[in-house]
Amino acid sequence: MNGAMLAYAARRVALFVPTFVAITFMGFALMHLAPGDPVEMYLSGGLASGQAGISTQKLADAQRAKEQLRHDLGLDRPIPVQYLDWLSHLARGDLGRSLKDRLPVWDKIRERLPVTIGIEVLALVITYLIAIPLGIYSAVRPGSRFDQISTGVIFALYSLPSFWVSVLLIVFFAGGDYFNWFPPGGLRSIGSSSDWSLMRRAGDLLHHLALPLFVVSLGSYTELSRYLRSSMLENARQDFIRTARAKGVPERAVILKHMLRNSLIPMVVILAGILPGLVSGAVILERIFSIPGLGQLGYEATLARDYPAVMAVFAAGTALTLIGILLADLALALVDPRISFSGGSAGE
């Protein structure tokens, strides 16, 4: 790692904060400019539910209660002021309290983020375990029957809407009407308790996660194995491969040690590419399989106009997206010496 690289990294990291602020401000303003008011939602869930036969006196009271509540929640201030307030609290690790149940939003995020990330990481491991051998196989015999079939299947997978696959899996394997092999949702069985042995609890968790993991990993095979295939094919034409073959290195070692190893590094980029879609993808998946993760929180908070919670999920999504882009750019810069940072030290 040289100076130019460090300077590049520093510049990119420094840009992170203003970008984050600009995006979250836009989200914040959009949310507050939208018609509909969290106070109405808040009251209709509590105070004003079932308001039959209201007198004008009661109506005036309700109006005053609304004004009061709006003031208490700070919603009567200008949007930029509210945003700055939100931002300064965020800087101190305080995301406010949920309008729904008055619990700190930070606690909710901390509780749910590991669920979403955990599922994604597990799915990623599965994807790599399947996609890498697949990519190698296709690349070793390009144009072979296996290559053609796997290309076709993988292309079809790419167009497969994940929510359709999820619904099909639930209908046929978890609904209880056809094959009742898996639980339809959640993370734990109803009867599960902390008395269960670790193995039993892990088995229960995996039983619940089997379908969601299958769905999440399905979408990532394409990119991963295509990328690996083309990058291995490109390596196969390089001089060092010819040299290795010429000096009698066994074919297996040529493929695994020389071609594969040089193709693996850029795959870090793919890993970073998963972060931007994380929250978005989680919304649908966690909704279908009733998984208590970040996406589920975002969906419910959105419907309830729970501004602090929506903003927290939006901010988390923005941060993950920006981190993903940053990681991908840095990894690419590290791996590819042809990318120069200030015109100085390119190539070796």
Place this chain on the structure above:
Amino acid sequence: MSDSSESAGRRVWRELLRRRRAVFGLWVIGALAALALTADLIASDKPYYLKLDGESYFPLAIDYGVWLGARQWPPALVNQRFAALAERAEAVYWPPIPYSPTVPDITGDVFEPPSRAHWLGTDGIGRDVAAGMVHAVRVSLTIGFIVVAIQASIGIALGGLAGYYGGVVDLALSRLLELMLGIPTFFLILVVAATFPPSIYLIMAILGLTGWVGIARLIRGEFLKVRAMDYVAAARSLGASDVRIMLRHVLPNAIAPVLVSMSFGVASAVLAESALSFLGIGIPAQIVTWGSILSVAQSNTTAWWLAVFPGAAIFITVTAYNLLGDGLRDALDPRDQGT
């Protein structure tokens, strides 16, 4: 356009037609477009022709007339159910799917499995799924096309300005592109769609306004490349204005890669619309879409037909546009000619 761009376009078209998968995608897209155009003739609860008490009527045509405000229903047909009228009619010719996509078939049942009466079954309130799916083609394709049109207009305009002028303009617009890339798009769409009143136009607008970054980057790169070419300098020395150079000379030579992204763009707009209606957000409840049919299956797991058919329709549409996009990319790649 000049002669050379005409022949370039023809060459790409010829290259495209040589690719089996792309041609297959084109056929599917053509079939879907035909279905969208003729949806009213294929699935409607109004017969083509009805002979009642010696009088001849063309209810489907009358329906169009009424819709246009050109005429009114004849008294014998006002507020009548055509299925009931047909029983005492001398002659009646129905569309292949004699049901409305939105009105439940009251003679049938809810959650009726596929049968001869209802080819693809009925949904939770007794609407015919086949009729709903045929009309949903319209919703999906319209959203797909309009969204991509919005994306292409913004992307070409901003990307073109950045690439053509360079310098400060490029710097400012590039920062904007970076900002747009950092937005967790689907969640933002979800939040906006859920807070504003449901509307199909709102969905088009937000999908269009959030998805133009890819096209803008492509066009910027192409403009940067093309603006240094000799013919641009020639046009400028002949006194052509910036706008004229951009539209007549640079754009036609930079547009090709955008076609690829537009094809993939339709696919992802169709997917996003389906996902939103699946979540029940943004699309008005009375509009039947593939996603909305699919969402019913989620909580009514006996009704496999509600899960299989609409999902397959989404899959086929998305695959067709992806195949076309893939084929276009190959056809445009000069290194790949003749393989």
